Amino acid sequence: MCTVRCLIAFAVKKQWSLFQLDVNNAFLHGDLDEEASRQWYAKLSQTLCSRGYTHSLNDYSLLVKISDHSFVFLAVYVDDIILTGDDLDEISALQFFLYDQFKIKDLGLLHYFLGVEVLYHDFGVLLHQKKFISDLLGEFHCTDVSPVTSPLALTIKLHASLGDLLPKPDAYRCPIGKLTFLTHTRPDLCFVVQNLSQFLHTPRVPHMDAALHVLRYLKGTSEIGVHLNNSPTMSLVGCCDSDWAACPNSKHFVTGFCVFLGNSLCYALF
Structure with missing residues (x-):
């Protein structure tokens, strides 16, 4: 992709x-x-x-x-x-x-x-996955949920060993897999999806609650995507940031970077 x-x-x-x-x-x-x-x-x-x-x-x-x-x-x-x-x-x-x-x-x-839709306009194209999000919300019975303004609550710190284990781990793994696919056009999800992916082996109730929070965020932002502009500028720019020992589970860096081609986001990763 x-x-x-x-x-x-x-x-x-x-x-x-x-x-x-x-x-x-x-x-x-x-x-x-x-x-x-x-x-x-x-x-x-x-x-x-x-x-x-x-x-x-x-x-x-x-x-x-x-x-x-x-x-x-x-x-x-x-x-x-x-x-x-x-x-x-x-x-x-x-x-x-x-x-x-x-x-x-x-x-x-x-x-x-x-699964990626291409919308043309005078200033370039918008890559989005509105239909995929609609299907995802319907699959997990979130069509009528109230939207939230951020993909992860700012006060939440998820831990691998806190909370009751989910009786059916696949109920967690399935939405996380689909959210991973969404990051192709939704770089705003990269951090939270990377965070939630750490708990695929033994998911717990707080992890599932956080995944459902992401779906509520998608409910209010389904039309957001990646804009690729038609400016002739071809400059290649990379940006990165790290947070020292920010992961509460591994104590590793939390690092993210993105690459732009003439102000068009071509790659992002956390």
Whole structure:
């Protein structure tokens, strides 16, 4: 997802169109397991390399074709593909070729990718997961809860050994896994999700209460996302901060950092 965010940010700044492609399910013969997914990607990758595409050094799922005056990028995740670049003739030819070889169809401009919605406006794009949040709130019966203004109560210090054990640990692990997925477009959740993830092995009642507090926060902030602006600025800026021995369980540093491409947030981690 970091690669996807960076690719979209770069394309928006270059004012390139972002296209979404989808593999015909009949061609994939049903659901892909891990081995079938590798075989499918290897075949697609080999075919693209024969057309002059090469793999990115940082992410094998990103393929690039560079000529004297043009660039084309193609990001692949199982059966979802993002295609962008400044060579519309090559992009059009590739779309026809992929449909002929793999029944990969053009879905038009990128609007929804791996649960992330893409909203276009005059100043760039907004990546958000409003539908995912709505489904999450419904799944955990939080549709009608009252919202709160922060993802974690400021006075709360969670400990690994305080509180009654949850009788069903999966009831805690499931929402935390989904909240982790939300951090792709919600960097404001990174700290609290990292904090709650420390208790996945033996979750307790206070940990579950904190997770439900996050859902209440999402109730009032479902439209927030990551804004990627179309300013031509390409400066790369990193910011970080640490809190000495702030973790009450491990006594380790609590450290966070983020990376911006021309004021567009491309990566954040706690």
